[in-house]
Amino acid sequence: MATKAEDFNEWYNEVVDKAGLTDKRYPIKGMNVWTPYGWSAMTRIDGLMRREMARTGHQEVSFPLLVPESEFKKEADHIRGFGEEVYWVTRAGKNELDVPMCLRPTSETAMYPIFSLWIRSHADLPLKVFQIVSTFRYDTKQTRAFLRVREIHFFEAHTCHVDEEDAERQVRQDVEIMDLLGRELCVPYLLNRRTDWDKFPGAHYSLAADAWTPGGRTLQVATIHHYRDNFAKAYDVGYEAEDGTRKFVHQTTYGMSERLLGAIVAIHGDDRGVILPPAVAPVQVVVVPIPEKGRQDEILQESRRLAAELAEHVRTEFDERDLRPGAKFFEWEAKGVPLRLELGPRDLANGVVTVARRDAEGRTTVPRTDIVTTARDLLRQIQHDMYARAEASLRAATVDIAAPGEARQAINRIGWCGSEDCGRQLEADTGMSILGTPFPREPYGGTCAVCGKPADAPAYLARTY
């Protein structure tokens, strides 16, 4: 098997397979099968999003998948941005359709004609909805499980507001939610305001959460867009203001996807397999009996009791299959179960349980009596340590450079005047992409590495997925 250090890309592919998170053998490239295990992890991530949406007053909806070409083309930048990568339904049964319909690449063009019917007056605002659905992009680059797929498991929140400022408040709320989710998923990131030539098609501005992967590239794991009234004008989403005049709403969107699961795999996995954060691991604790000849029944029985006790408090699997313990360890490690408990004859004699943390080497023993408290404490500790380690890596990977020639396989912080010319030059000189400027703005006193003019903000340069 490839090692993570030597061949990250190959390692990633293998580790995803070994964990059984997805099955890539479906006969359409980039459209993968969610296995029970992978789907369980993904829907736990969805669950965290749903919790946050409920907390912040968003309501869940579900819009149709198909968008008529006529609606899709109403926002000019949007169609320019997505036109090359949408799938088209042109036939139904044996009939050619009069108006082709595309599979949503994202749902602005499906939702906004309906928003224009739902919103009448300022009393209907803000409108805050979200959905978790499949979106489709005909991406011609090499596909990679979770990171670059053609059917994408997607979260999208869409909001409408009375004015730009209220939409701005929504952006800040989304940023806070992302902060929480990043911690729970153990995926730290830099939040960047994308350049104008790299923002979402139709957006006023775009923020993106860029995680750092050991493969030496950043990975965009979430985006937050402020649309101002660009889409509202194209789709006639207006309202009667308190003063009786008609105004257009200001809109935002917040998008995340299965890439978050890919980021967890990429950041935390090791040569034994993936490592899942306790917050989203389908199995948090696996109990493996270590039988001894003549005492099998006793050990199985005690292990079963241990597992049953734990199962009332944490997601527990009791592995009583007729396999060598070593084979079981190998499998659960590949699957990334955060905590393994073993119970053998010596443990039984000493009133202890042997524990192995998936995110650390070695084993220890803990008293059998407090096992539920101990397991919970350990899971909390694993959760904390996974985030801390990933954050340290992100920090270590973020370096200051003074000239494009110094750029390394890292996130390179460099002075930039903000002009497109100098930005493109930086990209050309480094062979990297500008991720944009930090959000929120930080004080910065540098100069542009290209033109030498004063720079309000640094730019981040990196290779990206």
Add this chain to the structure above:
Amino acid sequence: MATKAEDFNEWYNEVVDKAGLTDKRYPIKGMNVWTPYGWSAMTRIDGLMRREMARTGHQEVSFPLLVPESEFKKEADHIRGFGEEVYWVTRAGKNELDVPMCLRPTSETAMYPIFSLWIRSHADLPLKVFQIVSTFRYDTKQTRAFLRVREIHFFEAHTCHVDEEDAERQVRQDVEIMDLLGRELCVPYLLNRRTDWDKFPGAHYSLAADAWTPGGRTLQVATIHHYRDNFAKAYDVGYEAEDGTRKFVHQTTYGMSERLLGAIVAIHGDDRGVILPPAVAPVQVVVVPIPEKGRQDEILQESRRLAAELAEHVRTEFDERDLRPGAKFFEWEAKGVPLRLELGPRDLANGVVTVARRDAEGRTTVPRTDIVTTARDLLRQIQHDMYARAEASLRAATVDIAAPGEARQAINRIGWCGSEDCGRQLEADTGMSILGTPFPREPYGGTCAVCGKPADAPAYLARTY
């Protein structure tokens, strides 16, 4: 507004709109928008299915939406059955696809090539999975919210077994699950074994749950299919048996859809709106303050306290909008909230709360002190009564007839020898469809109403949706 008694179809359309369960103004016919309220009800129905799947050892998966034409065409009956009503993706970006891909009308052809990889030996069996996804059918009949749509919110369980008998056991388990769900959703039904010419394309036999709607038609709300090894042979889903030989698996599927929500609307709704069973109502109790001049604050405060107390135990909405109580009643009745609590000055003075059951006329008062217990008891009673009333209607609508000429707008039970000729004749003579024969078989001593030969079982004849 149309009344249910006079114009069921028009009433149905209006009542769905008034309740805000779906928005039919999406620019593609038969593809509707799930509003927050409708989606909340639907996902509660999904939740009951998920609970039952977990209880019976099914695992949730998610397969790709698109199926290559080459895979889709492998099972000959299946393609004959669905060929006329699938949507085809033929273009991606600006490229014509070499192999068109269809939007799943159901997922046999997406799943079974992968099952053939997942299953190696008898130890991998039974395989029991399910998914809840959108499916697509280009239905040319008139569309109707939840009952006949082109993007269908769909539940599908797929299982593989060592032999026909084990698959048969699965069918019986599905029947039990359906029984439970029917009670919770207050949708009673007749379980029929479909005729051979009406079974699922590719199935050995099909069972269907047919509910009775006041519109005078039956509505198929669930199907359970036994495939034997028909699909297994087409998709090469085999396993190594204990004796070392290679065998094909026997398969079953169990399908349900948003039609269940449509059935609830059709069966229970009245001229004031829909009535949702407490088990799936997004709001189980609405608390409406009845303010009196000069005592507004006190009444609002007490109502809020009441709602907060209830909210810890049942799904409660506190309606403190600045509207007349009558307008609020009207709206919550249209939405089908099972229980309404009112708190006015007289209630306050007497230490009581006024309660109105959505499924009954009139109001009563109950002591304020035991309100949580009272509300729970009432919800249980509503749940029970709704089912009982619907079951009585179904029984009343099921009539025995001796000759086709006696057929009424009902579910007509008639002797049938089982031959296709006589069956088609019964359909032609009545202008109705044969729903099939009761499952499980009941003792029956009649004769065929067409040929006069002995009949093993009666057939049910009805108009269908």
